[in-house]
Amino acid sequence: MAENEVPENLEPTTEVAKTTEFGLAKAFQESAPITDQSASGFFKQLLGFWVTFATMFKKPNTVQYPEVKAPTEPRFHGRHQLNRHPDGLEKCIGCELCAWACPADAILVEGANNTPENQVSPGERYGAVYQINYLRCIFCGLCIEACPTRALTMTNEYELADNDRGKLIFEKEDLLAPLRAGMLMPPHPMYPGADDGTYYRGEVPGSHPSQNPEANANA
């Protein structure tokens, strides 16, 4: 487009308007191609190619994923995990604070009553339903900040893809941490003499021998 030309649809209708450049017409004028072809410009272009040239001798950054899986930074926000107390009881108390904090409305929690026959977490309450919808989750981590018992944390696992939308709603059993040595699968009674405060302060060492002879033998 020539320097003084303005698009047809913007053509000013009066003489005065034609001589006074403003608005879009002025913008077209200013964006005219650079015609400076001086020698200094040529060296500037060479300088630009130097980066390309130097990179040719660098070690490539490409990771051969999925054959090679690079470790993430330690605080990378990956898939969530529902942690357990050392004796295997769940830390989640079903308080729904994570769901409340979630800006993407990705978490659904339903609490329920612990009973002596069905003690899932220490204290009165446990999370009966726990779902995280990874189609909605934005991995902001507000949920783990909201968690009052450190039940919910994030792992570094990032492989969250599937060809079925339904499978990306993770249920409680998908999110629960595995049982480690000394842990016993809930429901089981609380450590003898302990209350929820004891658990919260981390004073419960593991499942009590009387509850779990098998796990102790393995440990």
Place this chain on the structure above:
Amino acid sequence: MSPEALTEVELITVVIDGFEVSVPKGTLVIRAAEKLGIQIPRFCDHPLLSPAGACRQCLVDIEINGRAFPKPQASCTIPVENGMIVKTQLTSPVADKAQKGIMELLLINHPLDCPVCDKGGECPLQNQAMSNGRGESRYEGVKRTFEKPVNISSQVLLDRERCVLCARCTRFSEQIAGDPFITLNERGALQQVGIYEKDPFESYYSGNTVQICPVGALTGASYRFRSRPFDLVSTASACEHCASGCAMRTDVRRGKTLRRLAGEDASVNEEWNCDKGRWAFKYISSKERLAQPQVRGEDGELHDASWPEALAVAAAGLKGKRVGVLVGGRTTVEDAYGYSKFARVSLGTNDIDFRARVYSDEESSFLASVVPTLTTTYSDIDKADKVVLLGFEPEDESPIVFLRIHKQVRKRSLPVVTLSPFTSRGSHKLRAEVISTTPSGEAAAITALSGLTEKSVILIGERLGESVGALSSALALSKATGAKLAWIPRRAGERGALEAGAIGNLLPGGRPISDAAARVDLATAWGVDSLPSGAGRTTNEILAAAQSGELDAVVIAGVDPLDISATALNSLLNTFVLSFELSNSAVTAIADVVLPVAAVAEKSGSFLDWQGQPRAFEAAIEGALTRSDVRILSMLADEVGAPIHLPSVTAAAREFANLGKWDGSVTEFVPVAAVAPVEVSGNQAILTSWRQLLDLGTLQAGEANLAGTARASVARISAARANELGVTTGDLVSVSTERGTITVPAEVSDINDSCVWLARNSESSQAIATLGSVSGEVVTVVKA
């Protein structure tokens, strides 16, 4: 307060935070501040309870005529005075510091268990600790702990650690419900809410204490840990359980009702409701709920069917046949109107009745001639100089009416007279003068009543119709004295069904069936040539006709046959039965076609309360697949070939409203003379009974925690009879007729020597099913 008193009220002007406000004399400072939009934090203050000044959270600086109080004062206990200058936390650093100090003290022993507390998210303590408390705690000691939770009834749980000792619950129980079963024990740092060890917290109103608790100290067992306020979608609704007409709030989470709270309506339930209204909603999500229409196949079993198929089979069973319609007392006005129009237009019959209970011809006449003209309201109870209860036990049969009477009894010693076989707990709480009657002696006792004026209110329960001549005497008494009359049915839908003409002798809007002009008026409005004339059959007549073959088919909507009589179900065995039902029931078991209908939470509509005032509600559960009765009836009417053109609840409501009330003449009430009282001797007794609020009612199914607070079934006998039988309270006695025997513990009371009282439909005491009778029958009482 009467209107005259309102106009004379003296206004007092006070200055709060530099703003002037004029309020009636006697207004509390905290309320005057509210009027200006100034929120003073508070816990114990409640507008419907007397001031307590228990929590001290509402401290403000007050100065009267230049003289300041030396220390901040509780604004919830001090009435306004002329020349008063109040400085709240907004303008007075002293008040602000005092409030922060109180909050800090309250929080010292308050556990930090908000994440597991049901109140979390809607907790006045949480909110006000944020708005009027210190950000950081300075307390480093050990918090006081108690064992928790304590079941103070099967439905209400107490967590004493969380209690801030505001005394709202204890004041409610004492002042509003009159059940002082919960109280503050101990003093000082050890003070805590407790119950009498021997008396469980067996109040019909216990749920209100959960609702007004400003912390999570009292929680409901059925809502425990179920949800958070942000999960819930709240809908204003109306209660379907009785004719009191409570405003309610239904909280739904993902298509499931999780709790119901008392709504606010100053003219009806104020801010209260009963436990049945609050907790009896599990029937909606019962496993027995019907999802699909069902048609009985050739194999004699019910099979799921599509709507078109079921409607076609139903229409074939009804078209051109002689059909009776039993509507039941639980339908909304719109649904009842649908049944009424369906019967007249599509079935061409007046054989329709909403009464699924014991009734009489005297009552039919009373309903047609008297009830539609009654205009008594709750405010008449407030203004009454005397309240007379006839065949009516308000605590059991209309609990909010009880609260309203109780309020006046407490406030101004309103005299209450009740005709009852004995002094019930409700009568005791109302300090009622009990005129001991036998079931057949009511008419004479009513005639003998004296001291009524034009300001008196006569409240008639539906049970009065069971006693011959009693309704006639009550009407005569009202006419003679000018006392206001009210008919209070037990079920929510009865008044509405009556107005909608779901009865054989009345068309919608109170049009008498016997009046040709009324029939023509309605036929024109409905766009049909003519309407059937001649009074239709009543419930028992429909059943008898079905049994004898005079009717070919019966349409039944949510009726429990055992509410009518022990043999009602048998009458239906040989006819075509079309059942509109929520859940599998005795009727669906024998029905030929079953059509599932929406529960109250799933549909919109309205009830008429006993005052005749509409109580409209919207669907609380969005997207429910069930349909309202009237919508199904409209489809069925199309299939039958005589359309009623009521495709939606809205259409039915609009059409019913446009019909208006009948302004022509109504039929005269036909008085019935009383019969001579029944004489009994020896082991014989006259049976008397009523339904307790919490019993085996269909809509209370599936809520074990609520059932746990029901009053125990007993047989009330007099001391003389107890002596004769050699039993004391607690010993088992058997009450029998030829049909069956009910064996329950005896309770010696001031009941008439000739009577025995049983709960009508409670655990192990189902009068109709077992004895085949509810009242007036001669039964045998022996030691079990």
